Amino acid sequence: MAAKAFDEMNSGTGNPIRAPYRSVADWLARTSAERIAATRHEVDLFYRRHGITFGAYGAADGHETTIPFDIIPRVIAWDEWEYLHKGLVQRVKALNAFLVDAYGAREICRAGVIPEAQILMNAEFVAMAQDLALPGGVHAHIAGIDLVRVGEKDFYVLEDNVRTPSGVSYVLENREVMMRLAPELFSAMRVLPVADYSEELLATLRSVSFSDDAEPTVVLLTPGHFNSAYFEHAFLADEMGIDLCEGSDLFVDEGRVYMRTPRGPQRVDVIYRRVDDAFLDPLAMRPDSFLGVAGLLGALRAGRVNIVNALGNGVADDKSTYTYVPEMIRFYLGEEPILQNVPTWRCDRPDDFKYVLEHLAELVVKEVHGSGGKGMLVGPTSSKAEIEAFAGFVRARPDNYIAQPTLALSTCPTFAGQGVAPRHVDLRPFVLSGRKVTIIPGGLTRVALKEGSLVVNSSQGGGTKDTWVLAPEASSGG
Amino acid sequence: MLSSTAKNLYWMGRYLQRAKSTARLIEATQRMALQSRGEEAAGVAAIFGMEDEFRQTQQQGGRLASLIDFLVLDENNPSSIVSSISAARSNAREERNNITVDVWESLNGLWLELSSRLRGDRVLLDRGALIESVKKQAVMIFGAAQVTLLRDEAYNFLQLGAFLERGDNTARILDVKFHLLRPDGNPHADKPDYFAWSEVLACIGAVRTYRRIYRSALDPMKVAELMMLRRDVPRSVHHCLWMVDLSMRELADTYSAKGEADRLAGELHARLRYARVDHIFDIGLAKFLGGVRDDIATLSDEIGRQFLLD
Numbered sequence: 001m002a003a004k005a006f007d008e009m010n011s012g013t014g015n016p017i018r019a020p021y022r023s024v025a026d027w028l029a030r031t032s033a034e035r036i037a038a039t040r041h042e043v044d045l046f047y048r049r050h051g052i053t054f055g056a057y058g059a060a061d062g063h064e065t066t067i068p069f070d071i072i073p074r075v076i077a078w079d080e081w082e083y084l085h086k087g088l089v090q091r092v093k094a095l096n097a098f099l100v101d102a103y104g105a106r107e108i109c110r111a112g113v114i115p116e117a118q119i120l121m122n123a124e125f126v127a128m129a130q131d132l133a134l135p136g137g138v139h140a141h142i143a144g145i146d147l148v149r150v151g152e153k154d155f156y157v158l159e160d161n162v163r164t165p166s167g168v169s170y171v172l173e174n175r176e177v178m179m180r181l182a183p184e185l186f187s188a189m190r191v192l193p194v195a196d197y198s199e200e201l202l203a204t205l206r207s208v209s210f211s212d213d214a215e216p217t218v219v220l221l222t223p224g225h226f227n228s229a230y231f232e233h234a235f236l237a238d239e240m241g242i243d244l245c246e247g248s249d250l251f252v253d254e255g256r257v258y259m260r261t262p263r264g265p266q267r268v269d270v271i272y273r274r275v276d277d278a279f280l281d282p283l284a285m286r287p288d289s290f291l292g293v294a295g296l297l298g299a300l301r302a303g304r305v306n307i308v309n310a311l312g313n314g315v316a317d318d319k320s321t322y323t324y325v326p327e328m329i330r331f332y333l334g335e336e337p338i339l340q341n342v343p344t345w346r347c348d349r350p351d352d353f354k355y356v357l358e359h360l361a362e363l364v365v366k367e368v369h370g371s372g373g374k375g376m377l378v379g380p381t382s383s384k385a386e387i388e389a390f391a392g393f394v395r396a397r398p399d400n401y402i403a404q405p406t407l408a409l410s411t412c413p414t415f416a417g418q419g420v421a422p423r424h425v426d427l428r429p430f431v432l433s434g435r436k437v438t439i440i441p442g443g444l445t446r447v448a449l450k451e452g453s454l455v456v457n458s459s460q461g462g463g464t465k466d467t468w469v470l471a472p473e474a475s476s477g478g
Numbered sequence: 479m480l481s482s483t484a485k486n487l488y489w490m491g492r493y494l495q496r497a498k499s500t501a502r503l504i505e506a507t508q509r510m511a512l513q514s515r516g517e518e519a520a521g522v523a524a525i526f527g528m529e530d531e532f533r534q535t536q537q538q539g540g541r542l543a544s545l546i547d548f549l550v551l552d553e554n555n556p557s558s559i560v561s562s563i564s565a566a567r568s569n570a571r572e573e574r575n576n577i578t579v580d581v582w583e584s585l586n587g588l589w590l591e592l593s594s595r596l597r598g599d600r601v602l603l604d605r606g607a608l609i610e611s612v613k614k615q616a617v618m619i620f621g622a623a624q625v626t627l628l629r630d631e632a633y634n635f636l637q638l639g640a641f642l643e644r645g646d647n648t649a650r651i652l653d654v655k656f657h658l659l660r661p662d663g664n665p666h667a668d669k670p671d672y673f674a675w676s677e678v679l680a681c682i683g684a685v686r687t688y689r690r691i692y693r694s695a696l697d698p699m700k701v702a703e704l705m706m707l708r709r710d711v712p713r714s715v716h717h718c719l720w721m722v723d724l725s726m727r728e729l730a731d732t733y734s735a736k737g738e739a740d741r742l743a744g745e746l747h748a749r750l751r752y753a754r755v756d757h758i759f760d761i762g763l764a765k766f767l768g769g770v771r772d773d774i775a776t777l778s779d780e781i782g783r784q785f786l787l788d
Contacts, residue, residue, distance in 0.1 A: 179512045180606055186512040193513040196672045199695055215694060241689025 005408040006151050007422050008074065020077040020470055023188040028072070028413065028420060036071070039181050040415065043069050046177055068463035069174060070414045071181065074425060074445040081469045084147065084155065084429065085439055087339035090329060092143045092431045095162060095316050097332035099139035102315050103129045113327050122321070123369060124314025126277060128284055128297050132310075135208040136435055139310035142201070143431040144168075144444075147339070149410040156342045156407065158426060160317040160325065162309060164274050167444040167464075168430050169232040172197060172239075174466040190471035192441035197430070198239035200438045201272075205240075207434035209269040210303045216269035219243045219259060221250070223275050223291045233274050247275070252295030257305040270306045271296075277311050319368045319402045320346055342407060348399040356403040357394065360387050363403040364454075365394065378454060380406050409454055412465065414447055424448045426456050427467065442467035483576055484635045485787040490569035491639025494585070497562035498616035499647040500526075501609045504546055506680035511542050513673050522549070525654045526557060550605060551596070559612055560596065563589055576632045580622040588615040631732055634725040638781065641725070645718030646774045651681045652705045652715075653767040656698070663762055665698040675701055682713040702763060703755040715770060716750035722777075723747035729785075739780035746773055 009025060012018040017025045047066040076084075101108050102119045109116040119125060144165030146158040175194050179186060202218065209216035222233035224246050237244035243259060250259050250268065258265035273280065279289040284297040299305045315321060323344045326337045345352035345363075356363060360379050367375040377390040394401050411422035429443030445465040446456035456462040507522050522545055523529045552558045556565075567589040574582055588611070595608055620640070627633045655678045660667060675696040679685045684704060691708065692700050708714045726743040730736045749770070758766045782788040 179509060183508065183512060183606070191512075193673055195513070195676065198689075199672055202689075202693075203695060218693075238686055239689065241686065241691070241693045 005422070005424065006149065006154075006410040008149070008410050008412050008425075010413075010422075011152070020075040020080075023185065024073060024075060024413075027182070027185050027188070033418075036415070039071055042181060043071060043177055046180070047173075050173070067170065068449060069177065070423075070447055070449075070463050070465045071178070072413050072415065072420070073178060073185070073466045073468045074412050074427075074447075075468045075470065076442060078470050078472045081441060083338070087155075087337075088145055088429055088431050088439055089437050090333065090335060090338050091145060091157065091160070091325065092140060092433055092437065094325065094329040094332050095140050095143065095160060096138055096433060098328045099162075099310065099313060099316050100134075100137050101332070103132060103139075103312065108328065108331055111331065113331050114321075114324050118321060118324070119315050122315045122318065124277070124312060124318060126312030128301070129310065129312040132301065133303075134310055135210055135306060136433075138208055138433050139313055140316065141204055141208060141308045141310075141433050143433070144428045145431060147427045147429070148342075148407055149425075149427070150407055151410075155339060157325070157339050158342060159319065159322060161428070162313045162317045164276065164309065165428070165430065166229040166232055166274070167428055167446075168197060169235040170464050171430070171440070171442065171444050171467070172235075174464060178466040189468075190473065191468045192471055194440045194442060197440045198236065200432055200440065201236065202240040202242070204432045204434035204438070205270050205272055205308060207436075208306050208308065210306055211269050213269060217267060218270045218272060219245045219250070219268050221245050221247070221271050221273040221275055221293075223279070227274070229274065236272075242272075247290065247292050250293045250296075252293060252299050255295075255299050255302045255304050257293065257296065257299050268305060270308060272308050277314070280307070280311070314369070319344075319366055319370070320348070320399075323402070342404045345403045347394055347401040347403065352403075353394075353398050356401070357391060359403075360391055360394075362406060364406050365390060365401055365403045368400050368402060374460075378406065381452070381454075406454070409448075409456075412445075412447065414449070414463075414465075416449065416451065421451070423451070424454050424456065425465070441469035479576075479631050481786040483573055483632065484785050486569040486573045487576070487632050487635040488639040488781070488787060490566045490573070490585075491636040491641075492643040493562040493566035493569065494616055494619060495640045495643040496557060496647070497559045497566070497612055498620075499644065500549055500557070500559050500562070501612040501616070502683055503647075503651065503681045504549060505609055505613070506677050508542070508546070509680065510673065510677040524658075525650050527650075546605060550609065551600070551603075559609070560592055563592055563612070573632075578622070578626040580626045581619060584615065584619045584622050588612065588619065591615075629728075631729065634728045634732075635785075637725045638722060638729075641718040641721040642774060642778060642781075644713060645715045645722065646771060648682055648705055648713050648718065649715050649767050649771050649774070651678070652702060653764060653771070655681070656702065656763055660698060663759070663764060665702065665759060670696055670698050672696055679704070682711075684711060684713065687711060699755060699759065702758070706758070706767075707750060707753055707755060709751070716747075719743070719747045719750050737780070737784040739777060739784045742773060742777045742780055746770065746777065 009018060009021040010016055044066060047069065098108065106116060106119065108114050109119065140162035142165060144161040144167065146161065147155050148158050149155050171194055205218045206216050218240070219242055220233055220237040222230060222244055224230065227233070234244055245259055250257055253265070257268045257271070259268055275291050278286045279291040281292045281294060281296040282289045283294045285292070296305070296307070297311070300307050322341065323346060326341055329335055329337045345356050347353045347356055356365065360377065363379045365377040365379070370376060377387065379387065409424040409426060412425050413420045414423035416423065425445050425447045427443050427445050429439055432438045445467040446462045447465055448454060448456045449461060449463045503522065503525065526549070548555055548558065550559045553561055555561060567585055570577060570582055570585050591611060592608070595603060623636060627636070659671070659674050675698060676685050678701055679688050682705060688696070688701070688704055691704065704711055704714065706715045709716050709720060711717055723743045726740050730740055
């Protein structure tokens with residue numbers, strides 16, 4: 001296992017309790033174990049009653065489960081957030097510039113910064129999206145950037161998610177639960193609110209309509225209630241007051257998209273889709289898809305409907321393109337990256353390939369297009385046999401893998417069994433890009449509930465925490 | 479039916495609705511307090527017209543927690559949640575033969591639950607759970623009335639009380655909160671504070687309703703329109719006065735008689751029905767709402783006079 005992890009509550013210098021956590025530490029000391037056990041029980045009831053569930057693929061008989069919620073909040077001081085905020089805005093601006101370029105002139109390839117094959121040969125490249133001029137030059141309207149922390153000042157970007165990142169409903173619901181269950185904690189410090197996310201999201205979606213209509217019609221396209229994130233789709237549609245559509249609710253006529261309503265067809269200007277690229281339009285993509293709308297991409301190309309996030313964003317967020325993001329920031333913005341990448345070995349490079357195979361036991365190896373914590377190897381916690389088996393996969397398809405050092409992800413105090421113990425966490429802030437860029441303070445903190453585990457994905461038994469960004473005046477520890 | 483029965487049902491409706499509105503209002507205010515800064519306590523006391531009473535009950539002045547206890551638990555405050563539920567329950571008890579078992583048992587169940595919660599240690603009392611419980615069960619009691627009560631005079635008096643109270647509550651909340659957020663009465667002054675205005679809507683549980691109707695960012699003028707004029711919003715002043723007017727017509731049919739209360743109910747309903755929000759802001763929101771609230775109070779007096787409830 002890597003060196004001892006940075007604990008966000010207890011790794012202070014001088015006073016061992018770091019300033020932003022002092023109220024939380026006091027609260028933990030003051031509150032009895034019974035009271036906390038009772039509270040945790042209430043949390044579970046709350047989530048079940050509200051139907052805030054997650055159907056993890058592969059869970060026994062596909063049952064809905066709740067994602068475990070840990071009631072000890074994760075606290076971020078204002079100056080830390082200010083720094084992250086700047087870095088996130090910079091990174092997402094560069095990713096958007098890259099996507100415009102990747103589906104345009106590909107200047108970055110001509111400049112020799114990124115090989116053209118990295119884009120054109122990418123399995124996620126969508127030729128239909130070439131030369132599309134999207135409103136505001138935005139492709140990644142909703143971006144989830146996964147960050148990890150390893151020290152007092154050291155944050156890394158672990159990966160970018162610019163296809164259909166999910167999890168924001170937990171950010172909003174976790175806050176509701178915390179306000180209900182531990183109001184005394186909120187009065188001890190000033191926590192920046194997050195409830196305006198839906199208002200900002202709707203404004204972002206409306207701002208990227210092709211039409212000049214003052215109030216363009218926005219809908220949310222879901223694959224349906226069997227999808228693991230269906231709760232989130234329904235939640236966001238409800239919060240924004242927009243219609244939650246499945247493919248069969250929409251149709252294309254004369255190059256325009258309409259939804260079927262009892263009043264007759266109603267025009268749709270922007271589709272916030274939570275359906276993957278391949279299923280969006282059976283005429284253009286997978287012909288066997290029942291989740292999409294025939295002719296949708298034609299309407300997009302004709303500038304009659306905008307699809308959010310844009311098609312083919314996968315070329316910007318797969319794990320091999322990831323290694324180029326710092327270069328993108330320099331190339332498009334002429335700035336030095338504020339947030340650092342985790343050092344990454346690409347197995348399609350001979351030197352890296354050799355190094356990775358020799359050091360599998362120390363590294364984390366991931367599939368280039370993998371997600372959800374599947375298809376990955378965490379060297380230090382794997383058996384010899386597992387490592388051997390994985391080495392076979394890497395040899396068979398080197399271009400499908402990247403490797404990174406095993407980071408000592410920071411830990412936060414978390415309820416485990418009978419008491420409080422440190423558990424590893426990451427952070428996914430949600431960056432909205434329309435005519436302007438907005439980020440609600442904080443984001444989704446995921447926590448690996450198993451002792452020592454570094455895998456925080458909810459499909460792999462991770463949990464979540466409410467994430468608190470403290471208001472400027474409250475961060476000095478008072 | 480006896481006038482005393484009519485009176486009990488009318489007040490049962492009013493008290494039950496009062497407890498429910500107060501629960502919702504406190505919840506919204508608490509949320510607001512957790513998310514921002516400000517003078518929440520004073521604002522809430524103003525909604526109940528109780529700034530002075532509240533100030534007298536406390537030494538340090540103006541803390542939200544003590545205000546909440548005053549509005550939720552204080553048995554000396556006739557409008558506190560506990561007093562209201564207990565009053566509604568004693569009204570119902572006197573009219574057990576005029577209401578269904580479902581209505582009685584659900585109301586009595588709530589009262590029993592509150593009583594047992596109050597017997598415990600006040601320091602440990604979970605206020606949040608109590609408020610949540612009042613909100614939920616009040617919905618069940620009104621639901622039981624809706625699906626089980628005979629549509630006779632008794633039902634109409636219960637409706638009359640509940641909707642008069644509800645309409646007055648919404649008018650009060652809008653009046654006080656609007657004044658707090660926009661003291662000059664101008665809805666277009668500066669960019670509206672999302673959290674403050676969503677809390678105003680939350681007081682009547684209409685945040686998502688707003689999105690559904692307007693599909694746009696929160697705008698003070700639209701918030702006012704939703705709370706006053708939308709007939710399809712069940713807590714709007716218009717909707718409530720529409721229901722009041724309907725019950726008055728039913729009663730007029732039953733008794734083949736009409737009086738000043740009928741005229742006033744019809745006039746109030748028409749005023750809200752045909753008003754336009756921009757005209758209201760031209761004459762001044764406070765002035766308009768003040769007039770409506772005064773007339774609701776007069777209507778309540780006239781109902782008492784006309785049906786010999788006093």
